[in-house]
Amino acid sequence: MKKLKKANKHQYWQLYAMMVLPLLYFIIFKYVPMFGNILAFRRYRPGMGPFGTEWVGLRYFKLFFKDAAFWTAFKNTLILSLLNLIINFPIPIIFALFLNEVRNRYFKKFVQTISYMPRFISTVVVIAIVSELLSPSTGILNIIRGKMGLDAIYYMNEPDYFRTIYVLLDTWQYTGWTAIIYLASITSISPDMYEAATIDGANRIQQIFYVTIPTILPTIMVMLILNIGRLLSLGFEKILLLYTPTNSQVSDILDTLVYRTGLANQNYSYATAIGLFTGIIGIILVTSSNSLSKKLTGQSIY
Amino acid sequence: MKTYKTRSTVLFDIIVNLFMIFTIISCLVPFIYIFALSLSSPEAIINNEVFFLPKGLNFEAYKSIFTYPNFFNAYKNTLIYTILGTLISLFLIVLFAYPLSKTYLKGNKVFMKIVVFSMFFTGGLIPNYLLISYLHLTNTRWAMLIPFAINPFNLILMINFFKSISNEIEEAALIDGLNYFGILWKIILPLSQAGLATVGLYTAVFFWNDWFNGLIYLKSSQFPVMLFLRNIVNGTSMVGDAAGAVDKATIGISIKGAVIIVTTLPIIAIYPFLQKYFVKGVMIGSVKG
Numbered sequence: 001m002k003k004l005k006k007a008n009k010h011q012y013w014q015l016y017a018m019m020v021l022p023l024l025y026f027i028i029f030k031y032v033p034m035f036g037n038i039l040a041f042r043r044y045r046p047g048m049g050p051f052g053t054e055w056v057g058l059r060y061f062k063l064f065f066k067d068a069a070f071w072t073a074f075k076n077t078l079i080l081s082l083l084n085l086i087i088n089f090p091i092p093i094i095f096a097l098f099l100n101e102v103r104n105r106y107f108k109k110f111v112q113t114i115s116y117m118p119r120f121i122s123t124v125v126v127i128a129i130v131s132e133l134l135s136p137s138t139g140i141l142n143i144i145r146g147k148m149g150l151d152a153i154y155y156m157n158e159p160d161y162f163r164t165i166y167v168l169l170d171t172w173q174y175t176g177w178t179a180i181i182y183l184a185s186i187t188s189i190s191p192d193m194y195e196a197a198t199i200d201g202a203n204r205i206q207q208i209f210y211v212t213i214p215t216i217l218p219t220i221m222v223m224l225i226l227n228i229g230r231l232l233s234l235g236f237e238k239i240l241l242l243y244t245p246t247n248s249q250v251s252d253i254l255d256t257l258v259y260r261t262g263l264a265n266q267n268y269s270y271a272t273a274i275g276l277f278t279g280i281i282g283i284i285l286v287t288s289s290n291s292l293s294k295k296l297t298g299q300s301i302y
Numbered sequence: 303m304k305t306y307k308t309r310s311t312v313l314f315d316i317i318v319n320l321f322m323i324f325t326i327i328s329c330l331v332p333f334i335y336i337f338a339l340s341l342s343s344p345e346a347i348i349n350n351e352v353f354f355l356p357k358g359l360n361f362e363a364y365k366s367i368f369t370y371p372n373f374f375n376a377y378k379n380t381l382i383y384t385i386l387g388t389l390i391s392l393f394l395i396v397l398f399a400y401p402l403s404k405t406y407l408k409g410n411k412v413f414m415k416i417v418v419f420s421m422f423f424t425g426g427l428i429p430n431y432l433l434i435s436y437l438h439l440t441n442t443r444w445a446m447l448i449p450f451a452i453n454p455f456n457l458i459l460m461i462n463f464f465k466s467i468s469n470e471i472e473e474a475a476l477i478d479g480l481n482y483f484g485i486l487w488k489i490i491l492p493l494s495q496a497g498l499a500t501v502g503l504y505t506a507v508f509f510w511n512d513w514f515n516g517l518i519y520l521k522s523s524q525f526p527v528m529l530f531l532r533n534i535v536n537g538t539s540m541v542g543d544a545a546g547a548v549d550k551a552t553i554g555i556s557i558k559g560a561v562i563i564v565t566t567l568p569i570i571a572i573y574p575f576l577q578k579y580f581v582k583g584v585m586i587g588s589v590k591g
Contacts, residue, residue, distance in 0.1 A: 014482040015482055022394045025452055032433055035429075036429025036430075095321075101318045114325070115325055115326075121566060122510070122513070123511070129333075130332075138348070176325070204311050237513075237514050241532065263431060263518060271428045272429060276426065
């Protein structure tokens with residue numbers, strides 16, 4: 001086989017030729033914008049190209065560090081991310097464990113198929129449905145409240161409900177999807193293990209705790225570390241759609257702040273500086289959680 | 303394997319099944335409710351009579367959205383973005399993934415690093431936006447297609463898929479005098495239906511659901527249908543004729559419902575058929591890139 005590869009070495013240029021277009025794409029649309037982050041250190045002038053005109057050093061970083069809006073957004077991002085992690089990390093595991101216990105094969109398959117569906121739905125549709133369900137005048141929740149003699153609540157505008165709505169929407173959209181990984185790892189457990197547990201007198205609930213969970217623990221660990229690495233990347237589009245001036249005190253996150261200051265107010269350099277700051281924290285989180293994962297579980301994502 | 307039917311396992315079975323039924327209900331009920339709204343009369347909606355069955359059954363909402371030129375146009379735009387975007391995306395991904403799946407190729411590691419790094423660090427919103435406007439892509443349909451042509455995650459998925467195809471078939475084809483272009487086209491692609499279906503589905507769903515890029519890059523005649531929906535939900539634009547001011551809000555609700563159903567149905571109808579592919583795809587993709 002070695003000989004053959006050598007014989008075909010003169011054909012390798014074809015493989016390189018295939019790469020030309022995609023590589024150009026990567027350079028222009030991935031790496032030029034990365035380089036474009038130098039705008040965070042430079043002043044932008046309209047019509048003078050995307051990289052700014054003169055160096056201003058850390059001016060924009062100093063500015064946003066003094067900006068109360070930045071700190072609010074930073075705090076909101078952290079709180080929402082942590083809340084999301086605490087609630088939406090365990091739920092798919094529980095779902096996978098339970099789904100695995102469903103005896104009827106067809107019912108199991110059916111639940112699975114249905115549970116994937118929300119992942120394919122556009123965030124716009126999700127928000128449209130939710131705002132219909134929660135509408136103060138015609139929403140089903142407020143109709144029920146009305147029947148009970150309670151006042152209608154404008155859920156979508158209330159800052160108190162924003163975080164709950166966001167986290168529950170994530171639960172709704174991604175539980176079934178995320179469970180795929182855990183289910184795969186559960187199905188790879190050898191039936192012998194369960195048989196041995198049964199002989200030892202373990203019932204099905206005990207089997208979950210003494211066989212299933214310990215066996216999928218490495219997968220759980222890797223997923224946890226991955227999630228910590230992605231901590232700051234919230235669903236920006238979803239938040240943008242849920243954002244209203246009245247709930248802004250809790251719904252303004254770093255990404256929406258970048259969007260507002262950058263695209264709406266056209267403070268390009270300022271917004272780029274905030275974006276770059278977020279990106280760097282993100283990459284620190286990813287690399288450190290990855291090396292932690294390597295050390296603890298021997299698994300890594302790159 | 304023998305299991306004993308004790309009282310606790312029976313109870314456990316009940317809890318498990320209830321949990322599953324709850325899952326099904328919570329996934330489906332929102333759509334059933336919206337579907338019921340879309341078929342109900344404005345009076346029934348305003349009197350809060352609609353729960354899960356349409357009241358005052360009529361198809362006015364569906365009739366009217368299809369006579370509404372903006373909706374029709376936006377739907378057409380979305381079809382164009384989805385079909386063209388998916389084709390361009392698959393083309394570029396295949397062209398890159400195939401050589402990258404050849405680990406013996408010199409420079410492979412460097413190219414992989416270029417790809418992986420772009421997954422963890424991106425240009426961010428503003429540099430991307432300025433690049434697109436600098437390239438004069440703003441207000442052109444290309445702004446929806448080209449900047450998102452390759453999703454690195456999908457690319458890695460495809461690379462892993464190609465790697466799983468045995469090298470021997472390829473070696474044989476090389477002996478038979480086929481070159482790499484020929485091998486890719488005649489041998490690898492026909493063997494890659496599962497991979498193409500998975501990546502194709504993800505890509506198509508991305509383009510179908512995209513609205514934000516339309517919002518920042520396009521003019522209204524080029525808007526995708528999701529942006530149209532977003533605009534009627536938050537009241538930026540009005541739907542239908544201004545028949546009666548009183549009716550407007552409630553006509554709006556059944557029309558919103560109809561738009562939701564019509565824009566969501568194609569995806570809901572397609573994904574179950576690709577399930578056996580993408581479930582495998584998630585697994586392949588989760589393996590180290």
